[in-house]
Amino acid sequence: DAGVIQSPRHEVTEMGQEVTLRCKPISGHNSLFWYRQTMMRGLELLIYFNNNVPIDDSGMPEDRFSAKMPNASFSTLKIQPSEPRDSAVYFCASSWDPGNTIYFGEGSWLTVV
Amino acid sequence: DAKTTQPPSMDCAEGRAANLPCNHSTISGNEYVYWYRQIHSQGPQYIIHGLKNNETNEMASLIITEDRKSSTLILPHATLRDTAVYYCIVRGMIKAAGNKLTFGGGTRVLVKP
Secondary structure, three states: OOEEEOOOOEEOOOOOOOEEEEEEEEOOOOOOEEEEEEEEEEEEEEEEOOOEEEEEEOOOOOOOEEEEEEOEEEEEEEEEEOOOOHOOOEEEEEEEOOOOOEEEOOOOOOEEE | OOOOOOOOEEEOOOOEEEEEEEEOOOOOOOEEEEEEEEEOOOOOOOEEEOOOOOOOOOEEEEEEOOOOOOEEEOOOOOHHOOOOEEEEEEEEHHHHOOOOOOOOOEEEEEEEE
16 A cells, blocks of 8 residues: 655755645545654654644744645645755654554655755 | 653664663553654654553564553564664544644664674
8 A cells, every 4th residue: 555655755945945845645544744854853743634624733833834735635835935944854644533543754855055 | 742751872783672661651541652763764654552551563562561651662683674763652642632743852773783
């Protein structure tokens, strides 16, 4: 079975540009998570959706970050405008219903220069 | 969610059992103990979880003390491919509070030949 699929796997962009990261959760899963990992702060939860509805976005660092889940099989995390301090690995994860095991994608490696 | 304490690093000999400790003294009755690992450049990988009984699967065994204040993850026969950062996470299962995973620093395990 396909796992959580993220794209792009790697992206290098210039400061000020818009960045869009994409995620396809595991089929049938109805909870979706976006995490960010940096050396300084480790793995941090940015936002969590259940049944396509954002439940907890307290981890979103600032208004430059936005996330959407238009349907059960697709989510985006957008950064506009991007800054060098946004350079990190962004992970998408999904689970079947709240309370079940969460499975992670392989991450999107973002570098903002 | 309750916080966990893990040693920052440990070495293990290939072929030997690796015992990874975790303290979670403030765990509450409805919180599970989850273990994930992250191999370099990959997304976190689910290993095992438990509530109060010992658990075993094809990857590892989880031993939880009777008072549930600590646990040990056992990799029965460590291989070089088990070199990774291992995260012990206490996770609340109350749906209203969400089911997010909060990662700490983890234990960096190095399996040596």
